[in-house]
Amino acid sequence: MARRTISDYTDHPWRIHDLAPDFEVEDVWAFRTPGAGPGDFRAVVKAIRASGGIQRMPLAARFLFAVRWRLGGLLGWDDPASGTGGRVPSLRDRLPGDLLAAPREEDRDGVPLKAVYETDTEAVSELANRTVHTLMHLGWARGADGDFELLMTVLVKPNGRFGRLYMAAIAPFRHLIVYPALTRGWERAWADRNGASA
Known part of the structure; x- marks a missing residue:
């Protein structure tokens, strides 16, 4: 796992750049995929x-997600009216015809991300609530070593001052607990994809 710079995201000719120029880059992380080639993104x-998503993450990461969803429920952060189609339009509303018609799969890992589009080199999911549209x-x-790797970029539009404070408050938890756990899980999922142990 490695944290990357914004330019590691912006330097690639992905279609997201034209679709979401009004979103800010929050985080860029790289995940190792040994043995993967140019056609192995999907x-x-x-x-x-x-790989099981959140349910397979270490206890500390699962606890943080549980606390977040509990707080969101108590404080109304995750009310459906504050999500896509409510407080904000979905990024899907911006898609050109070819991306809109392309097949996509919803994640089923306990995080309420909704699939936006998927191609042979990129996939985008979104989530919106009272704090942020991400x-x-x-x-x-x-990568720099010549091998192919997966880059995960988190892009955000915070909902006002509260949204910015919220993103700043959760940054240490993302960087110290959630992303490292996610990285271990995702890299293990690739290593074990054929039932082999890493």
Whole structure:
């Protein structure tokens, strides 16, 4: 796992750049995918989806997600009216015809992200609530060592001052607990994709 710079995301010719220029780059992380080639993006994403998601994460990460959903329920942060189609339009409303018609799979890992589009080199999911409208972009790129790797970029539009404070408050938890756990799980999912132990 490695944290990357914004340019590691912006330097690639992904279609997300034209679709979401009004979103800010919050985080960029790289995930190792040993042995993967230029055409293996969908295989990597499939392995991740099959790996069990949040339910397979370490206890500390699962606890943080549980606390967040509990607080969101108590404080009304996750009211459906504050989501896509309510407080904000979905990024799907911006898609050109080819992306709108492309097949996509919903994640089923306990996080209420909704699939926006998927191609042979990128996949985007979104989530909106009273704090933020966020996109999770997965992109396929050749790393500095020449091997292909998965880049996860989190893009955000915070909902006013409260949204910015919220994003700042959860940053240490994302960087110290959630992303490391996610990385171990995703890298293990790729290594174990054929039932082999890493």
